[in-house]
Amino acid sequence: QYLCHIPGDVQVGDTHADKLEDDELTQVNLNKVPYNIVFVTSEASPYSKTGGLGDVCGSLPIALAARGHRVMVVSPRYLCGDERFAGTVNLDSPTKVYCAGGVQEVDFFHEYRKGVDWVFVDHPCYRRPGNPYGDIYGAFGDNQFRFTLLCHAACEAPLVLPLGGFTYGQNCLFLANDWHAGLVPVLLAAKYRPHGIYKDARSIIVIHNIAHQGVEAASTYCNLGLPWEWYGALEWIFPTWARTHALDTGQAVNILKGAIVTADRILTVSEGYAWEITTPEGGYGLHELLTSREFVVNGITNGIDITEWDPSSDEHISSHYTADDLSGKVVIMECKIALQKELGLPIRPDCPLIGFIGRLDYQKGIDVILSAAPALLQDDVQFVMLGSGERQYEEWMRATEAAFNSKYRGWVGFNVAIAHRITAGCDILLMPSRFEPCGLNQLYAMRYGTVPVVHGTGGLKETVKTFNPYAEGEDEGTGWAFSPLTRECMLEAVRVAIKTYREHKTSWEGLMRRGMERDCSWDNVALEYEQVFQWAFMDPPYIIN
Numbered sequence: 001q002y003l004c005h006i007p008g009d010v011q012v013g014d015t016h017a018d019k020l021e022d023d024e025l026t027q028v029n030l031n032k033v034p035y036n037i038v039f040v041t042s043e044a045s046p047y048s049k050t051g052g053l054g055d056v057c058g059s060l061p062i063a064l065a066a067r068g069h070r071v072m073v074v075s076p077r078y079l080c081g082d083e084r085f086a087g088t089v090n091l092d093s094p095t096k097v098y099c100a101g102g103v104q105e106v107d108f109f110h111e112y113r114k115g116v117d118w119v120f121v122d123h124p125c126y127r128r129p130g131n132p133y134g135d136i137y138g139a140f141g142d143n144q145f146r147f148t149l150l151c152h153a154a155c156e157a158p159l160v161l162p163l164g165g166f167t168y169g170q171n172c173l174f175l176a177n178d179w180h181a182g183l184v185p186v187l188l189a190a191k192y193r194p195h196g197i198y199k200d201a202r203s204i205i206v207i208h209n210i211a212h213q214g215v216e217a218a219s220t221y222c223n224l225g226l227p228w229e230w231y232g233a234l235e236w237i238f239p240t241w242a243r244t245h246a247l248d249t250g251q252a253v254n255i256l257k258g259a260i261v262t263a264d265r266i267l268t269v270s271e272g273y274a275w276e277i278t279t280p281e282g283g284y285g286l287h288e289l290l291t292s293r294e295f296v297v298n299g300i301t302n303g304i305d306i307t308e309w310d311p312s313s314d315e316h317i318s319s320h321y322t323a324d325d326l327s328g329k330v331v332i333m334e335c336k337i338a339l340q341k342e343l344g345l346p347i348r349p350d351c352p353l354i355g356f357i358g359r360l361d362y363q364k365g366i367d368v369i370l371s372a373a374p375a376l377l378q379d380d381v382q383f384v385m386l387g388s389g390e391r392q393y394e395e396w397m398r399a400t401e402a403a404f405n406s407k408y409r410g411w412v413g414f415n416v417a418i419a420h421r422i423t424a425g426c427d428i429l430l431m432p433s434r435f436e437p438c439g440l441n442q443l444y445a446m447r448y449g450t451v452p453v454v455h456g457t458g459g460l461k462e463t464v465k466t467f468n469p470y471a472e473g474e475d476e477g478t479g480w481a482f483s484p485l486t487r488e489c490m491l492e493a494v495r496v497a498i499k500t501y502r503e504h505k506t507s508w509e510g511l512m513r514r515g516m517e518r519d520c521s522w523d524n525v526a527l528e529y530e531q532v533f534q535w536a537f538m539d540p541p542y543i544i545n
């Protein structure tokens, strides 16, 4: 039996498992059921990334492939000729898909890397400057079409692409990530299963952020390539207060809703968030629907790519260190000095350096940082922020840099190398997210011995344990999780962290070490995913025609 039973009646996770001999472990692997897994995603690092979705879809597939599954990732091929796609080859498999009132032809590009089939859908609508969702003028107006196309193409890929000589076939498991991939479960139910195709396939919608649902006017339904009788699955009526004029009937289509209605299972990226999305505050209008399906909702906390984010070998940082030898971070402080130099801050290794990395928007609690920054910068600290997003916040960063030139730097833009250098060089990472499905930056920070101060919500609450000097061992904590999310509460938590940094060096090193020693790799997380896959295949498909 998959995962649970291993020779000698020992359970994985059981302390006895540690005692298994090598040949018994081999037996465990032989007993495992390998799945044909198809990730569908709008971004996958290193090919495309604007945030955590790209990180997860760039690393979880590799962890699952390493466990013996056949794994394909289907994502758009943004900007033809871009160097990140240089290793991909055209599969010469032009495929017709039917949506937007006509036939569209897509091409598939492919690269087999780290055990995974990376498949990229090529179409003129993906070949434009900007990020995957928009450019300097805002979000692309045809995003619904662009991601509808992705979903149709992703449903065809396992049937038509002979990767390594064989197609994935119909018996596969689709992992549809966020609304961009949300039409996949709907298409399986509405378009394929009624014709006897994908009858044994299963689908899981993975929600990384429920605030984005892919909502458009009801009149766009006809562009989705779905039969008319499936309109109800996507139907969405805005409450009266959200309507814009007297004749607005509030009728819309909601792609994420369609996915929640049709997927076999629903996954989110932490246990806490799995509960939050069933509440009126956290469900963004979908809480009742999710509550009605809560028996198939699970939360699995994200892992991180521990080879890309490794302070002992990171190519982006100037000095390497480990939990056993912290001298690079604590004594020499080369990463901190290099960061201060790079950003033009006074070189002061003893001055507490606070960092923030993330999208500049409401979710990330950026407004709370704005209101607290003047008070925070009265203290003898340095504060650096890396982010892009809403223009008003970008402008605030520039203005604050001018006003507090010896203490504050705001880097407007998206830069992976700088993100690594801030993570390594800072002493404290601030994450006052209003809500956070999981959050990756606090995990990266802990791995780099940078102590997180976070708002205790969602995945942040689950992964950061508040420092308790009176406890022992692991229970002493790895940072500070404050609540509620107010300016005063955040300032108090940051000030306690600064005081601990300055006056209790041994405690601080303990905090760093415990954070660095946490197991945050995908290995154990992949086991939890496998458990959910097993449940998905145990039940019949949720929608059978």
Ligand SMILES: Nc1ncnc2c1ncn2[C@@H]1O[C@H](COP(=O)(O)OP(=O)(O)O[C@H]2O[C@H](CO)[C@@H](O)[C@H](O)[C@H]2O)[C@@H](O)[C@H]1O
Binding pocket: 050, 051, 052, 053, 055, 056, 208, 209, 269, 302, 357, 358, 359, 386, 387, 388, 413, 414, 415, 416, 419, 436, 437, 438, 439, 440, 441, 459
């Ligand atoms: N300006 C910048 N320059 C360089 N790198 C930058 C950057 N801004 C952000 N990043 C990077 O983007 C990623 C952000 O990941 P998060 O998980 O913190 O948030 P995000 O809201 O995008 O993800 C959503 O999906 C993920 C994955 O499930 C959830 O963890 C999260 O809670 C949810 O909101 C990190 O790798 C970070 O370093």
